[in-house]
Amino acid sequence: MQRFLTDYGIATSLTLGAVGLAGAIHLIRMVNSSDAGNDRMTEIAGAVQAGAKAYLHRQLVTVSIIATILFFAIGFLRDWPTAAGFVLGAVCSLAAGYIGMMIAVRANVRTAQAASVSPHSALRVAFNGGAVTGLLVVALGLLSVGFFFRAVEEYSGDTRVAINSLVGLALGSSLISVFARLGGGIYTKAADVGADLVGKIEQNLQEDDPRNPATIADNVGDNVGDCAGMAADVFETYAVSLIGAVLVGFLTAGADAREVLIYPFVICGVSIIGALLGIGFVNFTRLSPTRALVGGVVISGVVSAALLKPVTSSMFPQAIDFSGKLVGASELFNCVLIGIAMTFAAVVITNYFTSTAHRPVRRIAEACNTGHATNIIAGISTGHHATVLPVLCIAGSIWMCYSEAGLYGIAIAVVSMLSLSGIIISLDAFGPITDNAGGIAVMSGLDPSVRKITDELDAVGNTMKAVTKGYAIASAGLAAMVLFGSYVEELKAHLHQNFVFDLMDPRVMIGLFIGGLLPYSFTAYAMDAVGSAAGAVVREVRRQIEAFPGILTGQETPDYRQCVDIVTKAALRQMIMPALLPLIFVVGVALIPEHGLYLLGGVLVGTIVTGLFIGIAMTSSGGAWDNAKKFVEDGNHGGKGSPAHAASVTGDTVGDPYKDTAGPAVNPMIKVVNILAILLIPILFR
Template identity: 80%
Template sequence: MQKFLTDHGIGTSLTFGVLGLAAAVILIRMVLAAPAGNSRMEEIAKAVQDGAKAYLHRQLVTISVIAVVLLIAIFWLRDWQTALGFIIGAVCSLAAGYIGMMVAVRANVRTAEGASKSYHTAMRVAFNGGAVTGLLVVALGLLSVGIFFLFIREISGSPRAAVDSLVGLALGSSLISVFARLGGGIYTKAADVGADLVGKIEQNLQEDDPRNPATIADNVGDNVGDCAGMAADVFETYAVSLIGGVLVGYLTSATDSMQPLVYPFLICGISILGALLGILFVNIARIGATPALVGGVAISGIVSSVLLWPLTHTLFPQAVEFAGKAVGAGQLYHCVLVGIGLTFATVIITNYFTSTAHQPVRRLARACETGHATNIIAGISTGHHATVLPVLCIVGSIWYTHSEAGLYGIAIAVVSMLSLSGIIISLDAFGPITDNAGGIAVMSDLDPQVREVTDKLDAVGNTMKAVTKGYAIASAGLAAMVLFGSYVEELKVHLEQDFTFDLMDPRVIIGLFIGGLLPFSFTAYAMDAVGSAAGAVVKEVRRQITAFPGILDGTHTPEYGQCVDIVTKAALRQMILPALLPLIFVIVVAKIPALGPIALGGLLVGTIVTGLFIGIAMTSSGGAWDNAKKYIEDGNHGGKGTIAHRASVTGDTVGDPYKDTAGPAVNPMIKVVNILAILVIPILFR
């Protein structure tokens, strides 16, 4: 059995990938088979679908120009195998986001119709729509990396050539992820902030009121940002983590056996089975949304943990040496448990800081009673407090797994953590689907009870979105540590000498400072983009309301397309510079003779450290602000129309670009920097 797993383990894992794709197809058919409501509902849903599709097509054209330039550079400066990997990574990342989003924009209207029947019907439709994205991410990620690795190994006859080429696939998926996250985030939050500032604060309109000219743009944005953007983001994290595990296994193991390379694939394959059982549980459970969704994650993690115990001991009957340390099956299995445990820890901690059921959000809601400023102060402090426990968990995980199995142990923990993406991303896409369902219910003038059901689901969805963003950023911190280790090992192999990063070396300190400022500069550009685009939306909404007074009394239909066009152009134009910052920083530092590989290593560490804190703080603050607003709208602290409510809307609009644009985009940006550093080693350091 051990020989079979060693020789055919990658192929076996790909079978689970195919199973995941088949399950995604079944879920798509289930979602599309659900009733889509009346003609008015279908009309609104089609407008959202058309807007989302049009934006993604224009985004694809913009990204393609940059991708082609990079593709030519990679082909010219590296080799055709790396260039092929770049194409595959980019295409699969786009496919995961695009298909998942197109299912989500069809699930929203069906969720609204389901809400008119029962709470559980709506929850099931929304979750299944999100589960399609989750399964696509893990199945496409596993299949793309596995098939490409086997193909290059077969034609080259060398595992080394296959491992080297995987860096191209990682870069392709990461590049698309940064653009999708930034572009989608700018789009969705510019529309959302613009709609709220005029609609709620100036005109006292409710959420998704059809009289608001920015309503359709807001609903489109939920899909291109939270569905397509998040799918591309986690696909990239999943693929990069798997590649990192393979790369570290090859670079640090003293054995010629394929065991260290096969093990990460088998972890990902087994976890797809766990995700399928978790999805099944959510579908059959007749309990509230939060316990059902969290229960699905728990089942997925437990099943994966149980199945990986015999598999690990079968694959590693004897200890294997990694970087001079003998590592046995028990030690590797402990690293698996740490990765899965870190997932649960991240979910619990993020839920505590962003859920209406806990003190941080309720304390934030109380701060709204004394005005806008106290709400903003409390929200920022909540985000800062939220960094403590996740970072301590990450630090503890790094320390323990490194003591057990060195850098390979950290890599296995990361792979185990990301292997649960199938169920975790299902939770994330659940949020925008239920949010859109509420919008369709209001714009279609359905019974107010339908909106009450979708609002309950949306509140859960907000917390789940915050949880998945925290999960993605925490995993990015671990994954970046693995990539940094890979960078150091690649330097040793390429330049045939040992490298140490001494804090007394000014090059290291310079790199740390430059790397530390990158996340700040990156998020600043992202926030600026949302602010300027939202300002343009505000002006357009005010113009329409002034020019056509009949909009407010319902006798004149707003020109929804104008706001859609404004945010589309702004998102595509303003995502380019921040997305290219990682490339600029890496090449400039690497090319300066006085800095070179030592300073570049410092840059990687600086980016990881500050990026991790910024990402966690921004997403936690934004999620807390959003749910504090919903908590007040449920009737607490005076409810709608009060000073507290107006202050909470301000907090929510500030938190929107925090949690859905700048904060989450830091995650792929960190890994782009590290992957680029590995990629340029043979090109710039000779």
């Protein structure tokens, strides 16, 4: 068994990746075969599809120009296999987001129609639409990394060349993820905030009222931000974690310990089986939506752990020497369990801080009774409180994994955590599908009972989106630790000596300050972009309502295209500067003569620490504000139209760029900084 897994482990994993891809294709057919409703519903859904497709095409053109420049820079300055990896990572990241989004915009109208039949039917259609994205992420991630590694290794005949070229793939996927997260986030939140400020507060219109000129842009934004953006984000995290584990294994155990390089692929392949079983559980269970979705995660995690126990024992019958530390099967499997436990911890903790069933959200809703300011204060404090438990869990995981198996143990925990992405991302994409379904139900004039069902699912979806963002950021914290360790090990290999970062060295301390600054500057640009674009939407919606009074009476149709065009141009224009900030910081620091490498080590650690706190705080605050608004709209504290409702809308609009633009974009930004630092080492030591 050991011989088989060592010789054919990657091939077996790639086969399981193909099975995951086949599962995604099957779900696509299931979603497309569902009833799409009446002509009015398909017309509205068509407008959302067209807007989403047009935006992604324009984003592709913008990103391609930057990617082409970087491709040639990497090729000339480092090597062409790494440049080829960069292109592959970028293409697969885009593909995961694009395909997942196009299925989501087809699932939304079918979810609305299914909600007219039963809540469970709507749950199944929405979840299966989201599961397409989840399976695509893990299948494409595993297939792209595995095939590229094998191809370069066989072509060059050198394992180190193959592993080094994977750094390019990681950078390509990370860079595209930053653009997708920022561009999609700016688009969706500018439209959402603009629609709410005029529609809900000034004109007292309900959510997704067809008289609101920004409502189509809002629905388009849910898909380009929450579907395409999240898919690219987690594809990047998944691929980077897998690559990081292979790199750490090579640097600490050497190329002769082949099983160390194969094991991360096997973990990802086996976990696809767990994801498929978890998806099946959600489809066939009759539990409530929350219990069904969480149950799917539990099934996936338990099955994956059960399958990996004998696999790990078979692959490591004897201890492996990791830089002087002997590590066996039991230690590695303990790291797998720690990674899976971290997934459950992220789900439970984020659910507590963002669900309407728990005190933090209800405390924010209660604060709405005393005004807008107290609501904002309560939301910000909730986000800050929400950092404590995740950070303690991350710190504890690092400590335990390092004690068990050193840096490689941390890498294995990250891979096992990310290997559950197939089911976790299904939960995230479920949210925007149910949100859009509610919008289509209102705009097409379906019975109010349909909107009631989609709203209940949307409230669950909001919590699930917050949960998956917490999961992504927590995994990024662990993954960044692995990447920083890889940076140090690469320096040792190139300097042929022990390389230590001393906190008493002023260069390291200065680097820490510069790195700590980067997430603040990055999120500031992202927030500014949303505020600026939302202001333009507000002005356009006001203009249309004033110029055409018949819009509010239903006698005239709003010009939806104007708002779509405004947010499209704003997102594409304003995503560039913050997306390039990590490159500017890292390259600028690295090129400082004599001191750059010491400064850069501090930059990496500073970025990880402050980025982790900012990301968790922003996503938790935003999710809590959103669900506090929904809690009020459900009839609590005066319900819709009350002063508390107006205050809750303010909190939601502030929280929108927190949770869907700036906060989640910190995740890939952290990894871009670390990957770019690793990529620069051979260039600087030529």
